[in-house]
Amino acid sequence: MLNRVVLVGRLTRDPELRYTPNGVAVTNFTLAVNRTFSNKQGEREADFINCVVWQKPAENVANYLKKGSLAGVDGRIQTRSYDNNEGRKVFITEVVAESVQFLEPRGANSGQGNESYGGPSSMGNNDYGKQQNRSSGSFNNDPFANDGKPIDISDDDLPF
Amino acid sequence: MLNRVVLVGRLTRDPELRYTPNGVAVTNFTLAVNRTFSNKQGEREADFINCVVWQKPAENVANYLKKGSLAGVDGRIQTRSYDNNEGRKVFITEVVAESVQFLEPRGANSGQGNESYGGPSSMGNNDYGKQQNRSSGSFNNDPFANDGKPIDISDDDLPF
Amino acid sequence: MLNRVVLVGRLTRDPELRYTPNGVAVTNFTLAVNRTFSNKQGEREADFINCVVWQKPAENVANYLKKGSLAGVDGRIQTRSYDNNEGRKVFITEVVAESVQFLEPRGANSGQGNESYGGPSSMGNNDYGKQQNRSSGSFNNDPFANDGKPIDISDDDLPF
Amino acid sequence: MLNRVVLVGRLTRDPELRYTPNGVAVTNFTLAVNRTFSNKQGEREADFINCVVWQKPAENVANYLKKGSLAGVDGRIQTRSYDNNEGRKVFITEVVAESVQFLEPRGANSGQGNESYGGPSSMGNNDYGKQQNRSSGSFNNDPFANDGKPIDISDDDLPF
DNA sequence: TTTT
DNA sequence: TTTT
Numbered sequence: 060m061l062n063r064v065v066l067v068g069r070l071t072r073d074p075e076l077r078y079t080p081n082g083v084a085v086t087n088f089t090l091a092v093n094r095t096f097s098n099k100q101g102e103r104e105a106d107f108i109n110c111v112v113w114q115k116p117a118e119n120v121a122n123y124l125k126k127g128s129l130a131g132v133d134g135r136i137q138t139r140s141y142d143n144n145e146g147r148k149v150f151i152t153e154v155v156a157e158s159v160q161f162l163e164p165r166g167a168n169s170g171q172g173n174e175s176y177g178g179p180s181s182m183g184n185n186d187y188g189k190q191q192n193r194s195s196g197s198f199n200n201d202p203f204a205n206d207g208k209p210i211d212i213s214d215d216d217l218p219f
Numbered sequence: 220m221l222n223r224v225v226l227v228g229r230l231t232r233d234p235e236l237r238y239t240p241n242g243v244a245v246t247n248f249t250l251a252v253n254r255t256f257s258n259k260q261g262e263r264e265a266d267f268i269n270c271v272v273w274q275k276p277a278e279n280v281a282n283y284l285k286k287g288s289l290a291g292v293d294g295r296i297q298t299r300s301y302d303n304n305e306g307r308k309v310f311i312t313e314v315v316a317e318s319v320q321f322l323e324p325r326g327a328n329s330g331q332g333n334e335s336y337g338g339p340s341s342m343g344n345n346d347y348g349k350q351q352n353r354s355s356g357s358f359n360n361d362p363f364a365n366d367g368k369p370i371d372i373s374d375d376d377l378p379f
Numbered sequence: 380m381l382n383r384v385v386l387v388g389r390l391t392r393d394p395e396l397r398y399t400p401n402g403v404a405v406t407n408f409t410l411a412v413n414r415t416f417s418n419k420q421g422e423r424e425a426d427f428i429n430c431v432v433w434q435k436p437a438e439n440v441a442n443y444l445k446k447g448s449l450a451g452v453d454g455r456i457q458t459r460s461y462d463n464n465e466g467r468k469v470f471i472t473e474v475v476a477e478s479v480q481f482l483e484p485r486g487a488n489s490g491q492g493n494e495s496y497g498g499p500s501s502m503g504n505n506d507y508g509k510q511q512n513r514s515s516g517s518f519n520n521d522p523f524a525n526d527g528k529p530i531d532i533s534d535d536d537l538p539f
Numbered sequence: 540m541l542n543r544v545v546l547v548g549r550l551t552r553d554p555e556l557r558y559t560p561n562g563v564a565v566t567n568f569t570l571a572v573n574r575t576f577s578n579k580q581g582e583r584e585a586d587f588i589n590c591v592v593w594q595k596p597a598e599n600v601a602n603y604l605k606k607g608s609l610a611g612v613d614g615r616i617q618t619r620s621y622d623n624n625e626g627r628k629v630f631i632t633e634v635v636a637e638s639v640q641f642l643e644p645r646g647a648n649s650g651q652g653n654e655s656y657g658g659p660s661s662m663g664n665n666d667y668g669k670q671q672n673r674s675s676g677s678f679n680n681d682p683f684a685n686d687g688k689p690i691d692i693s694d695d696d697l698p699f
Numbered sequence: 700t701t702t703t
Numbered sequence: 704t705t706t707t
Contacts, residue, residue, distance in 0.1 A: 060227045060253045061451045061480055062266065063385050064296065065545040067221035067611055067640060092296075093220045095638060096379070106222065106298045108312065129642070131381045131547055131611070136224065136252075136296075136314070138266045152268065152312035154296070158575060160381055160547060162609070162642055218256065221611045221640055225385040225543050227451055227480060255478060289482070291387055291451070291541045318415060320387065320541055322449070322482055380547045380573045382586065384616065387541035389702035411702035412616075413540045416698070426542065426618045427701055428632065447702060456544065456572075456616075456634070458586045470704090472588065472632035474616070538576065549706035571706035587705055607706060630700090 062135040064154050066108060067162065068092035070128045076121035079214045086117035088124070090132065110134070112156040113217065123161050131160035139216070155218055222295040224314050226268060227322065228252035230288045236281035241374045246277035248284070250292065270294070272316040273377065283321050291320035382455040384474050386428060387482065388412035390448045396441035401534045406437035408444070410452065430454070432476040433537065443481050451480035457538070475538055542615040544634050546588060547642065548572035550608045556601035561694045566597035568604070570612065590614070592636040593697065603641050611640035617698070635698055 068090035076086045091105045098104055110132055112120050124130055134156040143149045228250035236246045251265045258264055270292055272280050284290055294316040303309045388410035396406045411425045418424055430452055432440050444450055454476040463469050548570035556566045571585045578584055590612055592600050604610055614636040623629050 060255070061225055061291070061385060061387075061453055061541075062228075062252045062254075062268075063225045063383060063453055065221055065223045065381060065383050066296070067381075067547070067642070092222045094222075095220070106296055108222075108296055108298060131221070133381055133383055136226070136266055136268055138268060162547070215259070218254075221381075221545060221547075221613055223543060223545050223613055225541060227387070227482070227541075293541055293543055322387070380575070381545055381611070382548075382572045382574075382588075383545045385541055385543045386616070391701040409701065412542045413703080414542075415540070419695070425702070426616055428542075428616055428618060449703080451541070456546070456586055456588055458588060468704095535579070538574075551705040569705065573707080585706070609707080628700095 064132070064134050064136055066090055066092055066110075066132045066154065068105075068108070068130070068132075070124055070126055070130065071107060072126045074121050074124055076117060079217070081214045083214065083217060084114055084117040084121075086112050086120045088112075088120065090130065109151075109153040110156050111137075111153055112159055113219070116156070116159055120156075120159050123165060124159075128167075129162040131162055132156045133158045133160075137218070224292070224294050224296055226250055226252055226270075226292045226314065228265075228268070228290070228292075230284055230286055230290065231267060232286045234281050234284055236277060239374045239377070243374065243377060244274055244277040244281075246272050246280045248272075248280065250290065269311075269313040270316050271297075271313055272319055273379070276316070276319055280316075280319050283325060284319075288327075289322040291322055292316045293318045293320075384452070384454050384456055386410055386412055386430075386452045386474065388425075388428070388450070390444055390446055390450065391427060392446045394441050394444055396437060399534045399537070403534065403537060404434055404437040404441075406432050406440045408432075408440065410450065429471075429473040430476045431457075431473055432479055433539070436476070436479055440476075440479050443485060444479075448487075449482040451482055452476045453478045453480075459536070544612070544614050544616055546570055546572055546590075546612045546634065548585075548588070548610070548612075550604055550606055550610065551587060552606045554601050554604055556597060559694045559697070563694065563697060564594055564597040564601075566592050566600045568592075568600065570610065589631075589633040590636050591617075591633055592639055593699065596636070596639055600636075600639050603645060604639075608647075609642040611642055612636045613638045613640075619696070 071089040071091050074086045074088040076084060078084055088110050090108045090110055092108060093103055093105045096103070112134075120130075132154060134154050136152060137155045138150065138152050140148050140150045231249040231251050234246045234248040236244060238244055248270050250268045250270055252268060253265045254263055256263070272294075280290075292314060294314050296312060297315045298310065298312050300308050300310045391409040391411050394406045394408040396404060398404055408430050410428045410430060412428060413425045414423055416423070432454075440450075452474060454474050456472060457475045458470065458472050460468050460470045551569040551571050554566045554568040556564060558564055568590050570588045570590055572588060573585045574583055576583070592614075600610075612634060614634050616632060617635045618630065618632050620628050620630045
């Protein structure tokens, strides 16, 4: 059935790349999407929308986007539930991003240098171009330095 | 910023119409949206997506749709939080339906009669046509019989 | 870049299934999508939107839908041009349907029998279930009886 | 009925602001939306999608966007026809933008100065903030210098 | 060239 | 008639 979501917003923090036990890449991130209208205090609030992205685009997101990056997402809404450590069922609504578009030059929104830039790039499911890791200095403060470690996401969650 | 959702699915139960203290109509409903792919057990799961609709379309939804009705929604994702009775912050992600389309003849999906039908009808924000209440028998088991009672929804939640 | 379209409407005529020289199925159809607002004469007009669908879903559309069928489309806008027989460039804007959802029981909207029906079915790209031909009587008045004939669509138009 | 389009792309030329005889602003522009996949020559093509926007957002588009600007559009597909000067019916498919989001700092993409910038701004129908004209120098080479002139768009085309 |  |  039809289930389609399109968002443009900014990452609220650096994306988190993980791997399932089977080695499938998953990245979680939250988009802050500013509302187009103001509340009665005259402020523009935002919606904070949790997103997941799988496989190659997951790695692209982790490599190209960081806190504050402007990105577009095309995907679908997914709901799931799990039992938390108090034995209570927790319901989750999130967006499964099928493609993510990077809407800013790489290096924008950073204190560092501004590499030359050929326009926003799309990182869809059918986009398997090469990529480089963002952290390039001698100190590695990349939050995903230990990416390769498998984690506690069941392969049953895979939407493919 | 762009925040757009389009869904087609079936109501998981009768919609719940309420009124804010200021008399604004709000209806909550959940759409079951079947996935287009199967899990590894070969079953097609569904996503259960909570929706809210305000004002006139809220009343239309309550009047025209019921458990099992097939409907289309065009809206946006909204997130909000509240403190539950244990003093814990609960985060909510839901769809604010800006327009709802009824995709079945009125009376379809019911044990009762099948009134004549001129096709699916849209109940957008700019659709202020007349309407009648669905419950028509002598027994009134309409769960919204006491609709008119104001309830615990703050007018601060209004997106307009 | 983001390019997403979602439509719900009715086919203005029976869909037309063709095959490219390489044997790839393509179906063209037009959706009449009623506007949710009225013009100043108080009439509700419609938009007539040309759609194309490729491969397996193309065959599903041809088999399951006909003039008047209610359908949902999830896809993208495509533009192209060709030189007509007067040597003039003609510009085309159409929707490439990536998935098509059948929103009515099979046999609805027909003078004939009403087969039992388990709800609307989706015919997405990842939906390769079996199918049967719609015409089942001894007279074959299927407009696509000579489907297998290759036609004048270049394989260069394939979006994959 | 559902009719929803979301696009992100770049303007192929400066937008054209006009006024109807009744003084309603209309702006036309074309978005080049790059495809996320490549053709068999390995090139990434684009779709060139004609858009119209009405009223206040029409003026915002004319003031804030120009050739090359990156913009997001949320709207619907509209079809219409007219008789050309050879007495032939011409069919038009275009996107009516209900809201337009400016995805670049003002002054980006230009040879001139780079005004300070607080992020992309949305110019939806409910966004009636102040605006200034882009051309600020002593020479006025603004292509819309004679904006105020009514033109040959019938008020019958208004979607509101 | 248009559907219910 | 096309953008980066």
